[in-house]
Amino acid sequence: MKKGKIIILSAPSGCGKSTIIAEVIKDTALKLEFSISATNREPRRGETDGVNYYFLSTEDFKKAIDSDSLVEYEEVYPGRFYGTLKSEIARICADGNNAILDIDVKGALNVKKLYGDDALALFIMPPSIDTLRHRLLSRGTESVDAINQRVGKAEYEISFASQFDRTVVNDVLIDAINETHDIIAEFINK
Numbered sequence: 001m002k003k004g005k006i007i008i009l010s011a012p013s014g015c016g017k018s019t020i021i022a023e024v025i026k027d028t029a030l031k032l033e034f035s036i037s038a039t040n041r042e043p044r045r046g047e048t049d050g051v052n053y054y055f056l057s058t059e060d061f062k063k064a065i066d067s068d069s070l071v072e073y074e075e076v077y078p079g080r081f082y083g084t085l086k087s088e089i090a091r092i093c094a095d096g097n098n099a100i101l102d103i104d105v106k107g108a109l110n111v112k113k114l115y116g117d118d119a120l121a122l123f124i125m126p127p128s129i130d131t132l133r134h135r136l137l138s139r140g141t142e143s144v145d146a147i148n149q150r151v152g153k154a155e156y157e158i159s160f161a162s163q164f165d166r167t168v169v170n171d172v173l174i175d176a177i178n179e180t181h182d183i184i185a186e187f188i189n190k
């Protein structure tokens with residue numbers, strides 16, 4: 001049986017990362033399994049423990065750090081921790097599958113450093129900052145202030161893009177899905 005590989009996807013918020021992951025995972029030939037992260041943030045409506053995240057109390061998250069149970073973790077927002085559990089990667093790879101991680105830029109680059117050639121770090125990019133701003137505005141779910149904050153964060157995240165193995169620009173969604181799929185397929189079959 002082939003050893004499982006690690007595929008890491010990062011993107012600024014609003015770049016279609018979750019949709020791309022959901023579509024690519026559907027190709028069972030790729031044997032991708034989503035790595036469920038641990039977090040101390042509250043579940044949102046519709047989210048389930050053990051499906052979207054392992055929702056931990058802050059105390060339990062700290063215990064996970066202290067017991068060296070995490071591959072990496074980051075304080076993505078003030079007071080909000082997110083981390084990849086060693087047990088999650090081990091579980092996925094033991095089943096002969098490849099782990100797909102949806103994590104922030106710093107976590108992504110840390111995982112890449114740890115796993116080297118066994119990992120692929122992929123960055124999903126908006127066609128431009130202006131397009132991203134328009135997409136977020138047209139969702140209509142957030143205030144202009146919140147959108148400005150997200151755009152500022154996106155610019156910061158994009159500054160890390162050159163450190164990733166590959167970059168996919170999400171201009172036309174279906175093209176971005178296909179391109180991501182093909183990059184992952186090539187990496188897995190290498």
Ligand code: 5GP
Pocket residue numbers: 037038041072073074076082083084085102103104106107108
């Ligand atoms: P959300 O709260 O919207 O689900 O996620 C916020 C951010 O946390 C996203 O950018 C997501 O990629 C990142 N994230 C989720 N899980 C992990 C993880 O295990 N490690 C790191 N470093 N970031 C994560």
